Amino acid sequence: MSPENSQTGDAKNLFTVRAQKTDYVASKTIICFIAGVLFLLAFFLGGILGGSIAGLPFTLGTAGVAGLIMCMLSKIFLMAVFVAIFLLMAVFARQRSWMSICLSLFDGMLLFMMIPMMTPLDSGVINVGMCLAGGVIFSAAIGAASNMILKRTNLVG
Secondary structure (H helix, E strand, O other): OOOEEOOOOEEEOOOOOEEEHHHHHHHHHHHHHHHHHHHHHHHHHHHHHHHHHHOOOOOOOOOHHHHHHHHHHHHHHHHHHHHHHHHHHHHHHOOOHHHHHHHHHHHHHHHHOHHHHHOOOOOOHHHHHHHHHHHHHHHHHHHHHHHHHHHHOOOOO
C-alpha cells in the first residue's frame, strides 16, 4: 500500500493517518518544531548541569539573566526557519532518504553561521522579534513551496 492515494490527494502524515497533503506539511512542521525546541532546552540545561557537575564556572558576564532568556527565545523562534527548510528538502527528495539527509546537512552547514549573529548571548527584544518574524515568514513561504511541490509530484519516488 503506497503512502499516497492518487484519487483523493491524501498522504500518510507523521502518525500514519490519512491526511491531505497540506496537513502533511503542517503536521511535520509542528512536530519538528516542538522536537527542535525540546532539543534546544535539553542542550541548554545539559550544558549548565554538566558544567556544574564538572565544576566549571558559569558566568553570564554583561548579558545577565535577561540576555540569556532572550538568547534562548531567539534560538527557539529561529528553529522555525530551520524546520521549514529541512522539511522542504525532505519533500523535494521524496522517498530518497540519502538525498534528504545530504541536502539537510548542506543547508544546515550554511545556516549554522547565522545562529551566533542572530542569537548572541546578550540578545535583546530586537533579536527575539526578528527571529520570530523570520520564523513565521519562512515557515509560511517555505511551507507554501513544499505544498506546491507536493501538488505536482507524488510523495513516493
